[in-house]
Amino acid sequence: MTDTSIARRGGGHASAPSGRPRRSHRPQKASGLNPKLIPYVLLIPGVLVMAALLLYPMIQAGIMSFQKVGIPQIRDVNPRPADWVGWENYTKIFENDIFWSALRNTLVFAFVTVSLTLIVGTGVGVLLQQLSKRMSTVLIVGIMFAWAVPPVAQGVIWRWLFDAEAGIVNWALNLLPDFLSTALFGRADWTGVPWLNEAYTVYIALIMTVVWASFPFIAVSVLAGLKSIPNELYEAARVDGSSPWRTFRTITFPLLKPVFAVLTILSIIWDFKVFSQLYVLLNGPTNREAFNLSMFSYAEAFRPPPKMGSGAAIAVILTIILLIVTAFYVRQMIKSEEVQ
Amino acid sequence: MTTLTSPQVRRPRDTARTRKKLRKIALNGTAVVVFVIAMFPVYWMVSTGFKTNDQIFTTEFIPFPTSFTFEHFDRVLDxxxxxxxxxxxxxxxxxxxxxxxxxxxxxxxxxxxxxxxxxxxxxxxxxxxxxxxxxxxxxxxxxxxxxxxxxxxxxxxxxxxxxxxxxxxxxxxxxxxxxxxxxxxxxxxxxxxxxxxxxxxxxxxxxxxxxxxxxxxxxxxxxxxxxxxxxxxxxxxxxxxxxxxxxxxxxxxxxxxxxxxxxxxxxxxxxxxxxxxxxxxxxxxxxxxxxxxxxx
CATH class of the missing domain: 1.10.3720.10 (MetI-like)
Structure with missing residues (x-):
């Protein structure tokens, strides 16, 4: 049941009207190749690349997570075969406090960032639709800049904005009236406050960085979805005296549900794996309390002494979490489309 | 403009028009805020690259690099x-x-x-x-x-x-x-x-x-x-x-x-x-x- 629906979805396209003949009766040509084999031949390079560079390493990572792989196993000269250690890598990880703080950081960060990104992005998407054509073009180009900045440069920029001495954030907080600042945050003088030393404040910076960089994609996607909704529906709602919020809730949101489902999945996948921005904000894998699972896996495997088996085990855990989350949403998505 | 000259007759449409105008101002104002938030960090990166160290390492807010310099670009390229x-x-x-x-x-x-x-x-x-x-x-x-x-x-x-x-x-x-x-x-x-x-x-x-x-x-x-x-x-x-x-x-x-x-x-x-x-x-x-x- 599920399989057939995915096959149908995979074959369809917005611009292709349904019922397009799938199997065209082409005149038989005298080319040496059996037409039935053509798609397989076309797929060979892609399948080989994916098998060698994605599927095989995935399986290997799974195997390595049950092995002890350190310097004796990875050295160039006379490497020793890896020892099978069973579940030892996993039990050690579960006993490690850093794993639990990394898991918490990953989950909380993803939850907060995905929510904020979707809210801000949807708001800006709706705004873009309401603006005049010229204003909306200007705004799209503006937010495109935030979206285009490479993740490493994003980290660099926000590390600078949150700089303790010369950062704009502390400068702006100093502008607050002293009584307000004291009432809200318990301090009036912000000069020299180090944001990037504590795990908690690092994540505030990271959330701002990632939301800033990823809301434009949501906004532009929501705008594309809004444009696809026929205007008559809104006119009918207006005639019936529907309030803007009610219109959004009863027309816009249900029709954009598939778009939101996809945007949510993509955001979750991206935000679970955030690495570059955190790497820059933390100045490499230094502050262990501020690790997320990606950083923890990287640090275990590539900081001396390398514990590749343990790093692989963390990566496997991260992969499983991602697959569970995504499977859940993919099912939701298929369901919602079958209902319609 | 013509409606403003005869307010007595056109009052209902007048308020509707004012409301429309206010809405437009609010929308454009929000757009400007979003634009600035999106662009500022990028602008800050570029402008910091053109500032002298005196203007970079300061607790003041210096919106424009008044001491415009290519020294950093020269340095990283050389x-x-x-x-x-x-x-x-x-x-x-x-x-x-x-x-x-x-x-x-x-x-x-x-x-x-x-x-x-x-x-x-x-x-x-x-x-x-x-x-x-x-x-x-x-x-x-x-x-x-x-x-x-x-x-x-x-x-x-x-x-x-x-x-x-x-x-x-x-x-x-x-x-x-x-x-x-x-x-x-x-x-x-x-x-x-x-x-x-x-x-x-x-x-x-x-x-x-x-x-x-x-x-x-x-x-x-x-x-x-x-x-x-x-x-x-x-x-x-x-x-x-x-x-x-x-x-x-x-x-x-x-x-x-x-x-x-x-x-x-x-x-x-x-x-x-x-x-x-x-x-x-x-x-x-x-x-x-x-x-x-x-x-x-």
Missing amino acids: QGVAGNSIWLYLRNSAIVALGTVAVGAVFSLLAATAVSRFRFKGRTSFLITLLIVQMVPAEALLIPLFLSVKRLGLYDQLLGLIVVNVGLTLPFGIWMLRTFVAAVPKSLEEAAWIDGASRFTTFWKVLFPLVAPGLVATSIFSFITAWNELIFALVLMSDPSGYTMPVALQYFFGQRGTDWGAIMASSTLMTIPVVVFFLLVQRRMVSGLVAGAVKG
């Missing part, structure tokens, strides 16, 4: 970082990204044609595999690929990075390009087919020109992904002369304080090509992303 000019790292990044695109474009076009022009056994499984492998975190591939690359003698070579990036970008490339191929009406190919064109001629003369814009958009997406890639470049490159930009940038954060002018100049240089590409294919990339995702 002396560079980790012993090499920033040109070398830009060049390495460009080689990796262009190599990835060159290989990836061919492979993804072939595979995209296969899945959107033919029905065959295993097609569904292939599409599902495409979806699943995109979710796998790089960290899960990092360790085995690091060992494989070492074993194959590609460690510390740009070729190794190209190979890895082709693998990382290909599933999404096929996924995105698939919708562009499917958007070309099949009847065009069939017409050429009936006129006696060979399969290859049909592909090359009919399908390819129509898919080319989509191929460009997909290639740019792969280019940006490879250009921005950090974690594999960190692990697969140990010799500074092989660093790509994302890795080289890390070396500005030294022990004795950070040279913010230099790092902002370098970040600006790294960001320029991506922004240019983004603005070029912005619309098509969004449609590719969303259509590919929604119609998945």
